[in-house]
Amino acid sequence: MTTDAEETTLTVDELAARAGVTVRTVRFYASRGLLPPPVIGPRRVGHYGSGHVARLALIEELQHQGMTLAAIERYLRQLPPGLTPHDLAIHRAVVASWAPDAVEELARPELERRAGRPLTAEDIDRLAAMNVVTAGDDGTFRVDSGLLRLGVRLLDVPLSHETILAAREVLMEHSRAAARELSRLLRGEVAERAARDVKSLSAHMHPLVVQALLTAFQRSLREELGEWLTASGTGSGTD
Structure with missing residues (x-):
């Protein structure tokens, strides 16, 4: 299991470069409470981790959706405490799903x-x-x-290019199949409703469906990998 000490290895300059923002932006967000404080190391140097990177990515996505800084602050305050970088990545994926292809x-x-x-x-x-x-x-x-x-x-995943592209095709194929079935169910539910009600229902259901799919996939993948590791004798028994 990765420890906090192992994760907090970025200086503010490295964090800014990793997130694609300026150091001034990082410090501004920190001053507004949008970023948690760094871990202070020797010589009073602040160190940041993957959670800071994930949070900056989420802030960037919220900005792409046209949210004001005040709205972003409210959104982040509503998030439960102790979210992992993976949890933040899921939030960002859900937010991104609201937007049309850009x-x-x-x-x-x-x-x-x-x-x-x-x-x-x-x-x-x-x-x-x-x-x-x-x-x-x-x-x-x-x-x-x-x-x-x-x-x-x-780009940094230690898998061959061919494997990554094959995985993408698998995901696209099954996500399309899931989308078709869900669309069929929803069409049956709203067939007799007015167009305005259909649009309202779609706007509410879209992020909920995406979150449900992400959660279901995450759990299924964890179970499959766990079974594989156990069968191969490489599982450590810890997360």
């Missing part, structure tokens, strides 16, 4: 700022293969903003 045209420096890291030619090729970016003839990139952070994280 494709932006970005220059290379802005793409790297959004990614929070320099991108090599190989990185760009892998992101393009995952349909995250498309290179234009003028040196700009068409970027799927909703997939960019996920795609960047996948």
Whole structure:
């Protein structure tokens, strides 16, 4: 199990670079209570961890939804205490699901700022293969903003490119099947209702359905991996 000490390894400059924001922005968010305080180490240097990175990603997503700073503060205050980086990532995924597909045209420096890291030619090729970016003839990139952070994280996953693409196809196939079945159930429920009621129900159900799917998938994957580790004799018996 990863300890807090092992996770709190980023300086404020490294945190800002990882999140794709400025140090001034990090300090501003901290002053407003949007970020928890760092762990103070030797020489009074603050150290940040993956939870800070995940929270900054959530704040960025809320901003993309057009929320004001005051609204973001209210949203974050309503979150239960002690959320893990994984929990925050789920919240961000649910928030992102509310928005329509967003494709932006970005220059290379802005793409790297959004990614929070320099991108090599190989990185760009892998992101393009995952349909995250498309290179234009003028040196700009068409970027799927909703997939960019996920795609960047996948660059560091120790799996072959072919395995990642195959996993993506599996997820897309089964998510489409689930969406078709859920859509069929909802159509049957609202068939006799007025169009305004249907739109209202859809707006309320969308984030709830996404959260339910994420939770169900998370639990199923944990069970499958647990069974695999137990069968292979590599399970440690701890989280």
